[in-house]
Amino acid sequence: MSLARVHNFAISLDGFGTGFGQSKELHFGHAGDRLHQWMFGTQSWQRTSGSRGVDNVFVRDTDVKIGAEIMGAGKWGHPGWEDDPDWKGAWGPNPPFHTPVFVLTRHQREPIEMEGGTTFHFLDTTPAEALETARKAADGKDVRIGGGATVIRAFLAAGLIDHMHLVVVPILLGRGVRLWGEDIEGIEKDYVIESTPSPSGVTHVTFTRKA
Amino acid sequence: MSLARVHNFAISLDGFGTGFGQSKELHFGHAGDRLHQWMFGTQSWQRTSGSRGVDNVFVRDTDVKIGAEIMGAGKWGHPGWEDDPDWKGAWGPNPPFHTPVFVLTRHQREPIEMEGGTTFHFLDTTPAEALETARKAADGKDVRIGGGATVIRAFLAAGLIDHMHLVVVPILLGRGVRLWGEDIEGIEKDYVIESTPSPSGVTHVTFTRKA
Numbered sequence: 332m333s334l335a336r337v338h339n340f341a342i343s344l345d346g347f348g349t350g351f352g353q354s355k356e357l358h359f360g361h362a363g364d365r366l367h368q369w370m371f372g373t374q375s376w377q378r379t380s381g382s383r384g385v386d387n388v389f390v391r392d393t394d395v396k397i398g399a400e401i402m403g404a405g406k407w408g409h410p411g412w413e414d415d416p417d418w419k420g421a422w423g424p425n426p427p428f429h430t431p432v433f434v435l436t437r438h439q440r441e442p443i444e445m446e447g448g449t450t451f452h453f454l455d456t457t458p459a460e461a462l463e464t465a466r467k468a469a470d471g472k473d474v475r476i477g478g479g480a481t482v483i484r485a486f487l488a489a490g491l492i493d494h495m496h497l498v499v500v501p502i503l504l505g506r507g508v509r510l511w512g513e514d515i516e517g518i519e520k521d522y523v524i525e526s527t528p529s530p531s532g533v534t535h536v537t538f539t540r541k542a
Numbered sequence: 543m544s545l546a547r548v549h550n551f552a553i554s555l556d557g558f559g560t561g562f563g564q565s566k567e568l569h570f571g572h573a574g575d576r577l578h579q580w581m582f583g584t585q586s587w588q589r590t591s592g593s594r595g596v597d598n599v600f601v602r603d604t605d606v607k608i609g610a611e612i613m614g615a616g617k618w619g620h621p622g623w624e625d626d627p628d629w630k631g632a633w634g635p636n637p638p639f640h641t642p643v644f645v646l647t648r649h650q651r652e653p654i655e656m657e658g659g660t661t662f663h664f665l666d667t668t669p670a671e672a673l674e675t676a677r678k679a680a681d682g683k684d685v686r687i688g689g690g691a692t693v694i695r696a697f698l699a700a701g702l703i704d705h706m707h708l709v710v711v712p713i714l715l716g717r718g719v720r721l722w723g724e725d726i727e728g729i730e731k732d733y734v735i736e737s738t739p740s741p742s743g744v745t746h747v748t749f750t751r752k753a
Contacts, residue, residue: 344722344730344735344747345557345722345723346556346557346722499737501730501735501737501747502728502730503722503726503727503728503729503730504727505722505723505724505725505726505727505728506724506727511555511556511557511714511716512556512716513716513717514716515714515716516714516715516716516717517713517714517716518714519555519712519713519714524555524712524743526710526712526737526739526743526745527739528737528738528739528745532735532737534737534739534745536555536712
């Protein structure tokens with residue numbers, strides 16, 4: 332059974348996964364790094380120090396049994412990346428995925444092979460078809476749905492997400508790209524939802540698909 | 543010091559304090575009673591049985607040291623109440639307030655004195671002026687800002703709320719009246735925010751104004 336999983340997707344208390352005004356310099360717009368400060372305090376992030384508490388175990392679960400990722404064009408590149416033929420994603424020569432990564436976009440490119448096992452593929456297709464493609468590439472492992480908010484909502488609306496880990500950060504961004512939307516009204520009926528606060532101030536919210 | 547306090551204000555995970563399609567029969571629209579099921583399980587609600595845990599102590603705090611309430615016209619009556627001269631609110635002859643209650647509305651009426659100490663007054667004014675009026679009536683006690691979502695957001699935007707207790711219910715309503723809005727971006731800087739999950743499945747979120 333190959334699951335579709337969302338991990339560490341941070342949203343503000345008012346539901347924004349990205350702030351307003353995304354650019355090459357501000358990947359999360361006016362949110363800056365405020366949605367991810369909780370992660371910077373973990374041992375997984377800092378390596379030699381950092382907390383080994385609840386934030387850390389959630390971060391460490393991110394890569395376990397993952398064989399491929401699907402992400403949106405807005406995560407892969409800033410607005411306008413399609414006009415830059417040299418753009419190879421925001422993560423340098425050795426991206427932290429180490430698996431095939433499928434970028435959902437209308438702007439097609441040849442696959443880009445990076446160091447460390449990451450290859451970017453570009454798909455212009457539905458969530459269901461993208462997941463089928465990614466599952467084949469994952470070779471029996473799970474597929475991570477990497478975001479952003481628009482992509483996760485589309486997969487939720489299509490009923491394709493098996494596990495979702497959100498991190499609710501107690502800030503009010505007011506503007507940006509919201510995870511929530513009318514098209515996912517009522518999906519809680521398909522999930523067990525747990526809420527776990529962390530001493531860091533964030534709250535981990537998990538959606539586990541009912542058996 | 544007379545505080546302005548919000549209590550037991552339940553919102554869906556996607557931030558709606560009221561569902562879509564409010565009417566005389568459906569006070570919370572398509573949300574029905576799903577935003578308040580957590581409350582029905584408490585001893586405060588059931589009287590002779592029910593849980594005495596965290597949900598209950600939050601409910602019991604609602605009336606402590608409150609001397610007046612301010613509410614919006616959408617809480618006081620269903621859409622169209624202004625055309626019903628006999629409408630006296632949704633709570634029967636002895637409403638559960640037992641204090642002066644100030645209804646913010648463009649539709650003016652003479653004050654209505656009910657049983658049990660509740661008197662409804664009707665104000666067409668700003669949040670700041672309404673709070674000043676309610677504080678005088680509260681006679682040294684605090685003022686509860688009773689909702690709905692639009693009224694609470696207006697008081698937050700005006701910087702008038704000292705304490706806010708939200709109850710995040712793990713459902714996705716998709717549509718309705720949202721508590722959050724662009725006009726309260728960044729207000730977290732003025733508050734200490736705590737998140738406390740309850741065994742009932744809801745999460746209590748408190749905003750306490752920084753000293």
